[in-house]
Amino acid sequence: MSKDTPLPSAEGFEPRIVAFFCNWCTYTASDLAGTSRMQYAPNTRVIRVMCSGRIDPRFVLQTLREGADGVLLGGCRPGDCHYQSGNYKCLRRFKLLKRYLAQMGVENERVRLEWIAASEGDRVQKVTNEMVEQIRKLGHCRLEQIPRPETEPAAETHDLEQVGAGGMI
Amino acid sequence: MIMHRKSPEDQPRIGVYVCHCGVNIAAKVDVEHVRDFAASLPGVVVSRDYKFACSDPGQELIQKDIREHDLNRIVVASCSPQLHERTFRRTCADAGLSPFFFQMANIREHVSWVTVDPGAATTKARALVAAAVRRVARAEALALRQVPVRPEVLVVGGGIAGIHSALTLANAGKKVFLVEREPTIGGHMAQLDKTFPTMDCSACILTPKMSDVKNHPNITMWTYSEVDEVSGFTGNFKVKVRRKARYIKEELCVGCGDCVDACVMKKEKVQVPDEFNVGLSKRKAVYMPFPQATPACMVIDPKQCLQLMKGKCAQTCVDACERAAVDFDQTDEIVEIDVGAIVMATGFRPFDAKRIPEYGYGRFDHVYTTLEVERLVNASGPTGGEVVLRDGTVPKTVGVIHCVGSRDRRHNAYCSKVCCMAALKMAHLVKERTGAEVFDFYVDMRTPSKGYEEFYDQVLSEGVQFIRGRVAEVTDWAMTPEEEGKLVIRVEDTLIGVARRVPVDMVILAVGLEPQVDTAEMQRRFNISCSQEGFFLERHPKLAPVSTFTDGIFLAGACQGPKDIPEVVAQAGAAAAEALALVDRGHVDIEPNTAWIEEEACSGCKTCIPLCPFNAITRDEEKAIAVVNDAMCKGCGTCVAACPSGAAQQNMFTDEQIYEEIEGVLAYV
Numbered sequence: 001m002s003k004d005t006p007l008p009s010a011e012g013f014e015p016r017i018v019a020f021f022c023n024w025c026t027y028t029a030s031d032l033a034g035t036s037r038m039q040y041a042p043n044t045r046v047i048r049v050m051c052s053g054r055i056d057p058r059f060v061l062q063t064l065r066e067g068a069d070g071v072l073l074g075g076c077r078p079g080d081c082h083y084q085s086g087n088y089k090c091l092r093r094f095k096l097l098k099r100y101l102a103q104m105g106v107e108n109e110r111v112r113l114e115w116i117a118a119s120e121g122d123r124v125q126k127v128t129n130e131m132v133e134q135i136r137k138l139g140h141c142r143l144e145q146i147p148r149p150e151t152e153p154a155a156e157t158h159d160l161e162q163v164g165a166g167g168m169i
Numbered sequence: 170m171i172m173h174r175k176s177p178e179d180q181p182r183i184g185v186y187v188c189h190c191g192v193n194i195a196a197k198v199d200v201e202h203v204r205d206f207a208a209s210l211p212g213v214v215v216s217r218d219y220k221f222a223c224s225d226p227g228q229e230l231i232q233k234d235i236r237e238h239d240l241n242r243i244v245v246a247s248c249s250p251q252l253h254e255r256t257f258r259r260t261c262a263d264a265g266l267s268p269f270f271f272q273m274a275n276i277r278e279h280v281s282w283v284t285v286d287p288g289a290a291t292t293k294a295r296a297l298v299a300a301a302v303r304r305v306a307r308a309e310a311l312a313l314r315q316v317p318v319r320p321e322v323l324v325v326g327g328g329i330a331g332i333h334s335a336l337t338l339a340n341a342g343k344k345v346f347l348v349e350r351e352p353t354i355g356g357h358m359a360q361l362d363k364t365f366p367t368m369d370c371s372a373c374i375l376t377p378k379m380s381d382v383k384n385h386p387n388i389t390m391w392t393y394s395e396v397d398e399v400s401g402f403t404g405n406f407k408v409k410v411r412r413k414a415r416y417i418k419e420e421l422c423v424g425c426g427d428c429v430d431a432c433v434m435k436k437e438k439v440q441v442p443d444e445f446n447v448g449l450s451k452r453k454a455v456y457m458p459f460p461q462a463t464p465a466c467m468v469i470d471p472k473q474c475l476q477l478m479k480g481k482c483a484q485t486c487v488d489a490c491e492r493a494a495v496d497f498d499q500t501d502e503i504v505e506i507d508v509g510a511i512v513m514a515t516g517f518r519p520f521d522a523k524r525i526p527e528y529g530y531g532r533f534d535h536v537y538t539t540l541e542v543e544r545l546v547n548a549s550g551p552t553g554g555e556v557v558l559r560d561g562t563v564p565k566t567v568g569v570i571h572c573v574g575s576r577d578r579r580h581n582a583y584c585s586k587v588c589c590m591a592a593l594k595m596a597h598l599v600k601e602r603t604g605a606e607v608f609d610f611y612v613d614m615r616t617p618s619k620g621y622e623e624f625y626d627q628v629l630s631e632g633v634q635f636i637r638g639r640v641a642e643v644t645d646w647a648m649t650p651e652e653e654g655k656l657v658i659r660v661e662d663t664l665i666g667v668a669r670r671v672p673v674d675m676v677i678l679a680v681g682l683e684p685q686v687d688t689a690e691m692q693r694r695f696n697i698s699c700s701q702e703g704f705f706l707e708r709h710p711k712l713a714p715v716s717t718f719t720d721g722i723f724l725a726g727a728c729q730g731p732k733d734i735p736e737v738v739a740q741a742g743a744a745a746a747e748a749l750a751l752v753d754r755g756h757v758d759i760e761p762n763t764a765w766i767e768e769e770a771c772s773g774c775k776t777c778i779p780l781c782p783f784n785a786i787t788r789d790e791e792k793a794i795a796v797v798n799d800a801m802c803k804g805c806g807t808c809v810a811a812c813p814s815g816a817a818q819q820n821m822f823t824d825e826q827i828y829e830e831i832e833g834v835l836a837y838v
Contacts, residue, residue, distance in 0.1 A: 018834055024718060028698075031249045034278025042289035045296050045834035046279055048250070049822060050762060053780075054806030059827060066835045079693050082719075083805035084782040093810070118698040118718060119706055125283075 015069040015135035017044045017128075020059060022052045024082040025118045026074030032121035040125040041132040044072060052076070052113075053086025057097040060111055064143040070110045070135045072127065077115040087115065109134045110141055181212040181306040184240040185298065186231060188222035188247035190277055197281035197290040203246065206295050206837070210302045214238050223253050231257070232264035241266065242305045246274035246298045252709070268313075269761070269821065272305035274298045300833030307826045311761040314799070318404030319509035320344065320752050325396055328356020329734060330726025330741040331514035332378050337745035338512075339387035343752060346506055347382060348410055349392045353462035354379055356516055360445060360540060362547040364734055365594045366624035372461060372549075379463040393468060397503065399695050402803065403721030404509045404757040414499035416469035416477065417455075421494035424465030428455045431489030433475065433482060441473050443551075446544045450551035455486050455495075460549060469495070510721050510748035513705060514741060515691060517727035520574030520581070520680040528573065528678055529643040533656055534559040536643060536676040538573075539591045546598045556602045564605050564674035568658045569596050570640045571611040575681030583702055585681030586731040589615045592679035593625055596633045599677070607633045608671055610640050610660055618735070636671070638663045643676050682731040697722055704730045715744040720757070723747050762804035762821040764797050770816035771795055777808035777817055 021027040027048050033040070049055060052075025060071045073094065075087035094113045101111060112131055116123045135141075185207040189195035200218040208216035215234050219227050222245050234240055243266065245257050250273040258268035274297040284290040320343055324335045327349030335347045347354070358364075359379075361371035382388055391412055398409040417428075432453040434440050440451035445458040454473035457465065469477065469486075476482035476497055487495045522530035522538050530536045535558050537545070548554040557563055569592045575585040589611065596607045609628075614635075616625045629635065638660040647653045648670065655672035662669050684703035685691070692699050697717040698706040705728050708716035715723050725744035726737040751757065764785075773793035778786045785801035786808060788794070795817070797808075806819040815824065 016835060018831060025698075028251065028718060031251055031275075031278040034249070034282040037282050039285050040283055042280075042284045042286065042293045045293065045300070046275070047300070047827065047830050047834070049806065049827070050819075051805035051807060054810050054819065054822060056810040056824070056827075058824075059831065062828060063831050063835070066832055068835055080696075082696060083803055083807065086782070086805045086807045089780060089807050089811070119700050 013136060013139060015043050015132055016067065017070040017072055017131060017135065018063045018068045019044045019046045019072040019074060019128075020049055020052070020055045021046050021074040022076060022082075022087070023048055023050045025076035025080060026052075026114070026116040026124070028118040029074075029116045029120045030124045032119065033124040034121075036121050038121055038125040040128045043132045044128050051081065051083045051086035052090035053081075053083060055090055055093070057093050057100075060097060061143075064106065064110070064141055065146075067144040069138070069141045070112070070131055072131055073111070073113045074116050074124075075113070077117045080117060104143070106141065106143060107138050109138060179241065181242045182214045182238065182240050183210075183212045183242040183244060183302055183305060184215040184231065184234050184238065185210075185213055185217070185244045185246065185302060186222050186227070187216070187218040187276075187298070188227070188245060189218060189220045190247060190281075191221065194247070194277050194281045197284060197287050198276055198294045199287065199291040202291055203276075203294050203298055207244075207246075207298050207302065210299060212242070212306050213302060214240060222247050223256050228256070228260040231260050235261070235264040235266055241270060242308060243271045244274060244298065244301045244305050245271070246276045246294065246301065248277040249273075249275045249279070267310035269311045270305065270308050272301040272308065274301040295837060296834045299837050300830040303829040303833035303836075304826050307823070307829050309820065309823075311820055314759040314761050314763075315756045316404055316759055316800075317756050318752050318754065319406075319507050321346065321506070321508045322510045322512065322748050322752060323348065323396075323406070323408055323506065323508040324512045324514055326356070326514035326516055326726070326728070327351075327354030327382075327390070327392065328514060328516045328726060329358040329375065329378075330516065330728075330737045331356070331512070332382055333738050333741035334512045334514055334725050334745040334748075335388055336378065336381055336385065337742055338749060339385045341745075341749050341753075343387065343749065345388045346410070346508065347388055347390045348394050348396055349390070350395050351458065352393045352415065352466070352468040353458045353464070354382060354390065354392060355459075355461075355463065357540075358734060359459065359461075360447070360543055362543045362550070363594060363598065365590045366620040368594075368597075376461045376463075379461070383463050390464070391504075392464060396694065399511070402759075403719075404751065406508050406511060406721065408506050408508060408511075410504045410506060412502040412504060414471070414501050415466070416471070416474070416495065416497055416499050417467045418494045418496050419464060419466050421492045422466040423492065424457055424462070424467065426457065426467075427489040427491070428467055428486035428495060429453055429457070431485040433485055434473070441470070446551045447538070447541045449541055449544055467494075509752040510723065511695065512723045512725050512741075512744045512748055513691075513695065513697070513717075513728055514725040514744075515685055515688075515728040517682040517731065518685050520585075520683050522573055522678045522680050524580060525573060527642045528570065528640070529645075529656070529676070530678060533643065533645060533676070535564075535656055535674060536678065538678050538680045539588070539595055540680070542595050542599065542677050546602060554602075556599055558675055562674070563603050564599075565603075566606045566655075566673040567596075567599050567603075567608070567675045567677065568656075568671060568673040569607065569609045569677045569679060570643075570658070571609070571679050572639065573678040573680045574683070576612060581681055581683065581702060583731070584615065586615070587733045588679040588681055590621055590624070590733065592677070593628045595677050595679070597628050597631065599675075600631055600633060605674070608658070608673065609633050609635045610658065611635060611637060612639050618733070636660060636662050636664075636669070647672075682727055685728065688728070695719070695722055700730075704728060715740055715747055721751060760804060760821070762806075762819060763799050763802040764804070764806060764808055764817055764819045765799075766795050766797055767816045767818060768792065768794055770814050772814050772816070774813060776811050776813060780807050780811055782807070
């Protein structure tokens with residue numbers, strides 16, 4: 001989105017954020033936030049993956065396309081990955097994805113990657129609240145409004161641009 | 170074994186169960202509304218809410234529905250899958266449904282417990298249920314993978330926790346490797362003089378267990394050794410143990426001590442502080458930590474030994490040893506072992522009292538920690554059991570300060586649990602040995618265990634004076650003639666509301682328990698988690714207190730949090746039992762969430778091969794495609810995310826399942 005497009009009114013806007021959390025650290029931290037009764041903004045929907053290395057950049061694109069206003073990715077802290085290095089792979093893809101998203105006009109703050117250890121329930125709370133605030137200011141992400149090609153068969157909507165193709169990403 | 174594609178007649182017939190969890194969910198989430206919403210979703214045949222889905226009647230309800238309504242997919246919206254996924258999978262399996270046709274929606278930890286507004290909570294719960302319903306429709310029947318389990322167990326740490334775990338396992342007939350970093354097993358308990366509240370002599374109850382460990386046919390004890398590397402997974406860990414060079418042949422040394430007498434470091438000023446006596450005495454370069462050390466074997470400190478440091482020494486120890494056990498050419502040895510389970514029993518470290526400078530530890534000679542006084546009152550300690558100060562005098566007045574480094578937001582917010590009793594023990598022992606007047610400065614007296622409160626009563630009746638208040642300062646600045654030459658404890662006596670100055674000859678700091686310095690490093694090496702204060706994190710604080718988030722690794726003792734000896738032993742037994750339950754079964758079930766390659770789609774580009782951290786992917790040169798070795802794949806899915814042609818897929822986390830989930834959480838708002 002270019003800067004001259006006026007942002008939609010923030011009145012009554014509740015951002016929808018989809019979070020992809022790794023099973024071992026961030027999802028567990030999210031559970032810990034729950035057992036510790038840490039209250040935070042209700043705008044996130046967590047999808048569990050085994051490792052942040054499983055997060056295909058296309059998941060992020062599809063999530064925005066389906067109408068989410070932000071995407072939060074969570075993995076183990078550097079060095080703590082249950083699968084040794086999945087979080088580093090996630091980081092590499094994330095950096096490329098950010099460049100791609102910028103070219104599509106998606107604001108930087110909409111997609112965020114955080115390392116949250118299993119013991120850091122408070123960080124789930126903090127990061128979620130921060131992100132909701134930031135996206136509240138930005139308004140809707142309008143990737144959803146991009147018209148879909150009519151020829152596109154419904155079943156293949158998943159095959160967006162093949163981000164992540166080639167090389168060691 | 171694995172069905173990758175649904176047969177066309179397999180139309181989803183989904184049952185949704187929205188759990189109230191008593192009021193845990195129902196008080197926030199409108200469960201009836203979520204139930205009705207779920208009923209409207211495509212493929213849902215039955216939708217119900219229930220008080221406790223995990224209860225027996227709850228599970229029977231699900232099973233009855235599976236049979237009566239011919240359900241082939243189940244969604245339970247309740248707590249975290251970490252807690253009850255296994256429960257409900259079993260429910261499904263018992264009713265003849267593949268356990269992988271089950272999906273959980275976490276509406277407790279992720280919704281009702283963290284959301285203020287009931288409306289928002291209900292919306293969020295709806296979204297998660299919708300996602301689960303969409304996802305489960307794409308579920309595939311998979312078979313649990315079974316992997317054989319090695320029967321050996323590794324116990325890391327040879328304190329009382331490790332000793333008890335190792336003995337329990339060895340007595341059950343399992344081979345145990347006990348690895349201890351120090352030259353002897355025994356840990357902190359070996360340094361204690363008496364154990365509260367019964368005042369048993371610590372060595373008398375510990376040393377028999379130490380020699381049991383050494384003599385047990387099923388225990389391989391490696392002291393002066395550390396775990397360098399851990400790989401593998403539950404049931405099949407590969408561990409590299411570094412056996413540090415002790416420059417003494419363990420099999421030859423009998424611990425006679427002739428080499429110690431012969432060592433050229435005769436002058437005290439060239440000797441080094443003795444770790445076992447917490448620096449209250451000196452030792453030479455060749456030493457045995459204490460007389461009952463197990464193994465009874467000397468060790469040469471390479472940082473002190475002239476021969477090892479400079480290559481120049483008369484080597485009197487070599488000449489003195491009749492058994493020719495001294496070996497300066499020894500090097501570290503790496504031993505590789507395979508074990509099925511690991512028990513972590515790495516213990517704690519006492520709080521460094523220097524971090525509270527106002528208490529004067531390290532500045533004033535007569536400020537001691539509890540551990541130092543343990544050595545002073547011990548008959549084999551540096552003073553032969555006499556409580557004498559560093560200047561050789563016997564204290565007439567003694568102040569014991571509680572909560573040093575515990576319950577103090579500047580250092581550790583938590584209560585170290587054992588120090589109140591340790592402080593009472595010190596008060597009792599010092600009074601008994603010296604007849605000194607003892608003042609005990611406590612914040613709150615915490616003595617909640619069998620016989621502990623009675624011990625407190627006993628110390629009270631012995632005439633120890635208890636002053637309630639957190640000590641502000643220990644100072645040598647005398648304000649009255651009586652305070653000259655004494656240490657003055659400044660404290661607000663909160664029971665009488667008066668600021669007091671109490672002059673004493675000796676101060677004992679009841680230091681708290683902290684995680685070992687290298688806990689973070691150990692956490693990485695063993696791939697387990699730490700809680701915020703830095704102790705190892707248990708899987709569940711109530712229901713899995715000795716398990717970790719890494720299957721096959723269990724926790725025993727103070728590495729999980731401050732504990733006294735009875736608790737440590739109980740936990741060590743529990744950890745041993747859990748480890749035994751794993752290795753005795755002979756096999757483990759592993760989630761079938763492995764990756765696989767769709768042959769027709771694979772272009773053989775090799776993108777995935779170097780990404781796999783477990784080298785599970787190879788290239789079939791003949792077909793020019795990638796192949797995943799199912800046994801080596803750990804199911805991270807990193808290759809799947811990278812495959813440019815969508816040929817790599819992960820069971821239980823296929824692209825289509827995740828896309829369904831994405832669409833599900835966003836579709837119905």
